[in-house]
Amino acid sequence: MSLPFEEVRLRLPHIELAAHLYGPADGQPVIALHGWLDNAASFARLAPRLPGLRIVALDFAGHGHSDHRPPGASYAIWDYVHDVLQVAEQFGWQRFSLLGHSMGAIVSVLLAGALPERVERLALIDGLIPYTGEADTAPQKLAEALKAQMALAGKRKPVYAEFERAVQARMRGTAAVSRDAAELLAQRGLMPVPGGYTWRTDSRLTLPSPLRLTQAHAMAFVHSLQCPVSLLLAEQGILVAQPHLAELLSGLPIDLTHLPGGHHLHLDDEAGAQLVADCFNPFLRSS
Incomplete structure (x- = not known):
């Protein structure tokens, strides 16, 4: 049986990224971007339900099978924007x-806002803008980031003796997911090591941001x-829990749809x- 996607590696000028390709080569071009600590498998249920589109579902740098950034580099949100443009x-x-989705939605908004002439449409799942920070908190945030960066060398990734234990850990993550979703993400996100399995993700991804955009x-x-x-x-996602969400979205030319489910509603179950495909099919395929 043929797989619904093609596994590819994209050699960019500065890094090599992995991706899943869905749909016909002449389909409408779409780049799919997953959330923090997830990978391209985030779209394993959704992408096959979006016919007629040429979808490139990336592993962000430091995630899945993509390369990690070189020593001394960081994972600033705008660096992901550059990756997507490349x-x-x-x-x-x-x-x-x-x-x-989530962080991927944030990256999408930054790119489309910076270079509106390049982006045809934005289809966003439970994400819009990054966590923000005002000027008066900047020294404290930088101090926290520097201390965490200095302490990182002494930390080790968890090792799970069995694949099942890693799946259970992912189910209980910051954004809880269903068992099926955790298995899909773990199949792509784990690698064998002595003693069992650990995550492929770059440990630097867990470091706090040294600088945040202000709300403005x-x-x-x-x-x-x-x-x-x-x-x-x-x-039951993360956006609805944010204070002042209605005020933030008021007056914006954004088509809002509320759907049942959690933060990973597009992956948790069929x-x-x-539901997500029913919303995005007419939207992404309209001329």
Whole structure:
């Protein structure tokens, strides 16, 4: 039986990234971007339900099978934006749509706000802007980040004696997922080591950000969007729990849809994936 995707490696000028390709080569171009500590398997249920699209589901740098950034480098959110732009260049796409979940949605908004001429449509799942920080907290945040960075060398990744234990740990992660979703993410996210399995992800991904955009900075990107935007809010997700969400979204030209499910509603089960597909199929395929 043939797989619904093709596994590829993309050699960019500065890094090599892994990706899953879905759909016909002449389909409408879409780059799919997963959330923090997830991988391309995040779209394993959704992408096959979006026919007619050429979907490049990336492993972000430091995630899944993609390369880690070199020693001394960091994982600033805007560096992911640059990566995505380089992926579009590799495929020769001057205009393309972005399908983003969580952190992937944030990266999508930053890119579309900075270079609106490149992005056709934004399909966002439970994510919009990054966590923000105001000027008065900047010294404290930088201090926390520096201390965490200095302590990182003494930390070790967890090793799970059995694959099943890793799946259970992923189910209980910061954003809890279903067992099926955890298995899909773990199959791509784990690697064998002496004593069992550990995560492929770069340990630096868990470091706190040394600098955050202010609320005004973040919203400037949202206000710079020129393409149609569809934002799906999970009823048990992380966006609905944020204070002042209604005020933040008020007056924005964003099509909002509330759907049942958690933060990973597009991956947790088949029913959730179909609900998301039903929203995004007419949106992404409209001319």
